Amino acid sequence: MVERTKPSTAQQLAAFLEQSWRPIALLVALFVAWWVVTAAELVEPYLVPSPGDTIAAITANPDYFWQHTWTTTYETLLGFVIATVIGVFAALVMVQSATVEKTLYPLLLFAQVIPKIAIAPLFVVWLGFGLGPKIVVAVLMAFFPVVISMVTGLKSVDPEMLELSSTMGAKPAQTFWKIRFPASLPHLFSGLKVAATMAVTGAVVGEFVGADAGLGFVILQANGNLDTPVLFAGLLIMSLMGVLLFVLVEWLERLVLPWHASRRGDNVTTTF
Template identity: 70%
Template sequence: MERARPGAGERIAGALESAWRPVALLVACFAAWWAITAFKLVEAYLVPSPWTTLKLMGDKWGYIWHHTWVTTYETLIGFALAVVIGVAAAVIMVYSSTVERTLYPILLFAQVIPKIAIAPLFVVWLGFGIGPKIVVAVLIAFFPVVISMVAGLKAVDPEMLQLSSTMGAGAFATFTKIRLPASLPHLFSGLKVAVTLAVTGAVVGEFVGANEGLGYVILQANGNIDTPMLFAGLLVMSAIGVVLFVAVEIAEKLLLPWHASRRGEAVTTTY
């Protein structure tokens, strides 16, 4: 049996095969949006046309870009902190059943509380700066990171752990050589959820108290009944989430080429 990497043509064909469906759906959504506005099924002040929205984005690109960068910056910091804190908490919980039994109820309690309800408290405590937005992003993105990492660390084959112990491997070597690599597929599943939630968290924090960011733009547009700017803010916010999701997925492909879900993409088998 011989394994050979697919050629450039095969990789391009595979990429097109996986991309055409979401692209087709996106085109269909824009076509439906255009049809609704072109045939005046909804008043223009309620739903602007795609052309009006895109023209506004072009005319006010500098304004939108500034607020987009602010939200992206808050999202990335919140996501990074959620990953660091979440992974550390998961490792501690897996290695200490006492900590796990203590933290799990608290995590569940914190998760079910609507973040929009407690975001004003962070504004009172931390002011109108970047702090409250990052805290809300961390709180929203933290939970999927912890849960996925705990699941990954516990999914290791017990026989592998027994073998490493029999061969004299210490706790640190077992973690770095066996537990951590085995947990990465689970962790990346959680990261793809967490990075999109971090965008939502940053925008929620901006809704409560901010003078910049996409949440601020959307809130101002809503108050002024400026639906083209409102739709522009929503489109850009969605684009940030999609780009960050794809970035995490690319990182997963680069770091986990050995995982079963990637083998079909990475190699072809010939006899």
């Protein structure tokens, strides 16, 4: 008999450090390389600013960056939530009906391969210069990973489990909620992690086309003024936003699926 025990706080911290020290070390190495290149003046400062100048650009005007960061964060979160809801619903419909799946799947692929920057101006024309176009682009960017991962998860259920539930007289709704849906969650969360970063990109792409606020607006303004410290600051904040949203989804995965997380790292105690 195998009994899984909940790890202590110290064990969780040790596991976190074990999993995260490599990417942290890589980021530190890249930061040091960035600092060395700029300190040695291997490139002109107007091309690549130093880390100190980039951070100074943020600290010199924190309210400015906070306002635009909050705008992009709001667009990203709203687009991510909408994409998740629509994507899960579309996946459920596609799995239930082969006709719907054969009809929608090519359309989804067609919509995915279209560059969002190419169609973003249309949303500005249709929806104006408010939050609407940015949220729509964020939804389009995040939707595809959600629906594909959910469809994959719903189809990856062990057929023997479905036969067993049918033999025991389980109704379709019971089979779905007790077997299909829980089994699809690991796949769904994998798609959500990808969608989280794509939503950030979508919001910024929407801001590139037409906006008076947001990190995309900051980057465009800085590029036009050749203000590379502010430009790099905007890129840095945008990257951190995507990382934080990814980590948030991963934390929710461990909270919602402790059984799945335990298979990847928790201690196992064997008793006889």
